[in-house]
Structure formats: C-alpha cells, structure tokens
Amino acid sequence: MGVVRKWIFPILRLLLLAALAAALVKIAFFPDNAEASDPAQPSGQITQPEVAVALGNITNEVTLKGSVAADPAVAVTATGMGKVDEVFVSVGQWVDAGTKLYDIKVETVPEPVEGVGPDGMPTIAQPKPTISYAKVFAPIGGTLTALTVLEGQQLAVGDTTGQIAPPSFSVTGALSPEQQYRLVSKPTEAMIAITGGPAPFQCTGLTITTPLPGTGDGAGTATGGAGTGTAGGTGTTVRCAVPADITVFAGLAADITIAAGSAENVLTIPTTAVKGSAENGTVFAPLPDGGTEERPVVLGLNDGTSVEIVSGLAEGDTILEFVPGAPPALDAGCMPMPGGGVACEGK
Template sequence: MGITRKWIFPIIRIVLIAVIAVALGKLAFVPDTAEETSPAVPTGAVVEPRVPVARGTVTNDVVITATVSADPAVAVKSTAAGTVSKLFVQQGATVAAGDPVFEVKVPIERDPAKSVDAEGNPLPAIFRYERVTAPAAGVLSSLAVIQGQDVTIGMVAGQVAPPTFSVSGALQPEQQYRLLNQPTEATVAITGGPAPFVCTGLRISTPLAGSTGGDGGSTGETGAAPGAGSGGSGATVSCAVPAEVTVFSGLAAEMTLAGGRAEDVVVVPTTAVRGAAQTGTVWVSTVDGGTEERAVGLGLSDGSQVEITSGLEEGEEILQFAPGALAVPADGGCTAMPDGSTICGDPVQMP
C-alpha cells in the first residue's frame, strides 16, 4: 500500500499532466488543416422537378361569384299618336301580358273632298281608339300618363316590373376559353338560402362597342350618345331562377358552369405548360438528361391539370414547371415553387 501511494499514483499524475500539456500545445501551435467552406460560394444545386405524363379525368367546372337580382322592368310604350281617352288600370296594379293599360283616341284624317257636307260646312272629326297593352306580366310599377294627355308613337308611358329573378355574375376573359362550348344551364348555390338548384336559359353576353346597355337588350333610357359604349371589355353570365325557388334581390350566390368532362385522357399539370388554351408548349426530357421544347394541343382544364390532345404520349417525362410560365396559385393565393416551398401573393414568373 505504501509503494502504491509513494510511486504509482505520482507516476500516473505525471503521465496525465504530460498528456494534457501535449494536447494544449497542439491546440495552441498546430493549425487546423481542415478546408473551410466559403459562405460566398453556393454549395446547393437547383434540381428541376420532372413528372411523367399520365392519364386522368378532367372536369371543367367554372365557378363564379354571382348576385341575385330582380329582372328589369319592361317599358309600356304607346303604339299610337293621339290623346289618352281612358285608363284601365292604376299604378301598382297587377297585370298579365296583353292586359289593356290605357286607350288612345287617334284622329282619322278625311279625304279633303269628303271633309265638308253638301252645303260646304266642315264635317265633325272622326276617331279610332287604340288600346295600349301590358308587354309582360307583373306589377305596373309606374304609369306616366293621365287622361287627356297627348302621346306619341313609341313614347314610354309606364313600366311593368316582372315577378321573376335572375342570377348573374362577371366572367373573366380568360375563363371564356374554358367555355368555348357554351352551356345552357348552371348550378346555383345561394348564400344562406335554399339547396342548390339548376337555372336555365343561361346567357353569356358581352357589350358591343357603341352599345348603351350591358347586354344589348336594356329597355331603360341611358342618355348615352351613339358610339359612347365602353368597347365590350367584360362578359356577364346570367340565367333565370325557377319560379318555385324563393329568392330576394341582392342575395350573394355561387354559380357553377359545367364546361365539359374528359375521361381517360392524357393530362399534365398546368404548371408544366406555357399557354392556357388550344395550344401550348412543354419541355420533354431527352435521353441525355436534358430537355427539348415541344408544341402540344390543349383541351379541357380544371385549373390544376390540362388535357393534352396532341404532342405527348403517356409515360413521357416533362418538366413540372415550364420555364417562363406562371405558377398556378394554390388555395389562399399561394404559389407552389419548384423546390416545394410556397409563396403567398401574386403569381410568380418561373425562370
């Protein structure tokens, strides 16, 4: 025991001190030879994601924000020039199409040779009576003539407000490409209202240059001069609300237009195509690992994938993001980037 304390422990302490001294000396005087990475030199690599061309189903439903509105009033116009001799109804009355509204006394011109009697005295004036009828069923919302008033042909004497409603909304110009085969009906969901229903008689109208009405069929007086139209920059979609559906003017709605359905067709992501309608361009993988630009024909699109009608075969590989194409915004206005990240805001121009 005495030998251990006297010789072994001191020797061990000396060895440990020597090892620590050598280690400290190396740290202090021997430089680290490991190669340092410069932060100014990029170490990552951009990998262009590629996807195989596959088959799938494209349902081309165009959804637009719409509003319920009462159908516009129809003008009651005088069909003769003369004097109002009788009113059959008063403002606020309910009328059917063809019901008489007022009567016009129209003077009949005599032959000058027959305008005097045998003694040369003027003969009394003679008249015919023309009834002006309601052009549509509804409520006579206004009546602007009174008995004894003179009227002219085409003069607007009143308005009939029909009891019908329509749903209408603005259609963006690019959405019209998806509706080249115009549907005749739409499915409408009223916010806070009844179950979705089908409205018929769908119309897509674009104002013509120089027109005074949005759909070219307005019956109101706008006072716009000829040629003062806006030039037809926006399209409007409208359809009639069925009579059995209860709605109110001003309700918000969502209108879904079925633009077609294509099953078991060649499809690719819309981000892979430069172009959005009829024709486009994709970048196809080559055997050497590169890509080549190729023209393709485009069919239906649902906003996330598009039908390829020509130019590609199932199984070929293409770039998921076409150079120069706009990335398609995801829900909430966010854009999917090639590296898998998302950026929220305006669409991003792909490099």
C-alpha cells in the same frame, strides 16, 4: 496499486490530451480537401422539377361570386299615334300578360279625291277622317309600377308610357376574360348556392353577355323569360333565372357554379407545365445535355389545376413541371408586391 494511481493514470491522461490537441491542430491548419473548400466556387446544382404525362379525369367547373337581383322592369310603349281614349288600369295593380292597359283614338285622314264639277272644272273633295282605336296591352305579367298617360293626352308610336315589374329574380355575376376560355361550350344551366338561403338549386336559361363597344356605361343586354333588361356592370355578365318555386330576395349573395364538361381517362398535365391555357400551348421537355425542347400541344378541358392534352404528348412523356421563366403561381388570397415579394391575407 499506489504506483498505478500515482504514475500510470496521470501519464495516460497526458497522452490522450496530447493526441486530441494534435488532431485539432491538423483539422484546423492542414485539411485534406483544402482545394475544394474555396467559397468562391459554387458547390450546388439547380435542377428543375419534372412531371410525367399521365391519365386522369378532369371536371371543368367555373365558380363565380354573384348576387340575387330582381329582374328589370319592362317598358310599356304606345302602339298608335293619337289621343288617349280610355285608361283601364292603375299604378300598383297586378296585370297579366296581354291585359289591356289603355287605348288610343287614331284619326286617319284619307287622301283628297280629285273629280270634275258640273261645270266641267276639276274639283278636290276631302273625305271625312276615319276613326280607329289602337289597344295597348301588358307585355308581361307583373306589377304596374308606372303609367304616365291621361285621357286626351297626345301620343306618338313608340312613346314610353309606363313599366311593369315582373315577380321573377335572377342571379348575376361577373365573368373574367380568362374564365371565358373555360366556357366556350356555352352552358345553359348553373348550380346556385344562396348564402343563408335554401339548399343549392339548379337554374336554367343561363346567358353570358358582353357589352358592345361604345355602349357608354358598359351595360350588356340580357334576355330571359318574358322580357328583356339591362345587366349592369362593365364586363361580361352571367345571368341565370331563379326558379319560381325558390324564395329569394334581392341583394342576397350567391355562389354560381357552371359545369362546362368533364372527361375521363385523358392525358393530363399540371397547368403550370404548359405555356398557354386554351386551345394551343407549349410544353418544355428536358434533354440529356441539360437543355430543354419546346413541344406544341393541343389543349382540351381545364379545371384550373390540370389541363387535358388532346395531342402533342404521349402517356409517360416527361416534361418540366414549371414553364421556364414563368412567375411563380400565387396561392389564393396572395398578391405580388410592387417592391418584390408576396403578401397574403392573414399572414
């Protein structure tokens, strides 16, 4: 037993250390695949993700940030040329549509009458002027916020003489050009959610107005209810009338959700896979040799994430998930930086 401990174990230990040292030397200086470890040669491959065309459901809803605004006042205009005869209302008074506000005394001078006198000489007679009264009525129901006429004041047809503020409200919001593509069906209703207000409700009479070139301030004219007014802003404006039984206040923030159609069991692909977002587009199909083939497609509904394929592809077709060369899609709250990279809120 003493011989084993004194000679055998030390010799085995030395042999094991020698074998380990030899293995390390071979790995370090004599690798088996030295020719494949050249760092100057690429060892990876870049593959583009693909996606298959599949059946799905699409609900096209556009959500906008908006606010509650009182409907604009409607002007009161003179309907005759003459002097104000009598004023029947006062500023601050509530008036119903059709209420007589004031009337105008109109004198009409007839044409001279030519004749022949007793002496046979031609004569010209001037008849007396005729008197009529032009009545001015309230164009809508509301509060008379201004009335600038006085008895005896001379007016001409079309002169603005006051204004009436209706008791109604509307929700307005700005619509970007890209969102207009998703509302080509011209919806007439929207769902409104008032911040800190009542439960979401449906509003009717939805209008989408775009300012005409050369209007100066870029205001678009919106028509709703009994009067017309100007929707402020420099772009396309969405306006929707708040029902009379809903209590709101001017300045409240609101979310406007506009439904513009839905489709079930239709061919869909991600919006990132198609070049174009409305009517016509192009997708890229992979080829066996590693290249791609462009395929034109006709587009339908778009929910912002997926788009309907009306024609150009069949169920199961494989296409690239991202358009080659397109910038990466940004998450909500993120924006590209001028020097490169992306900045996101809270990150």
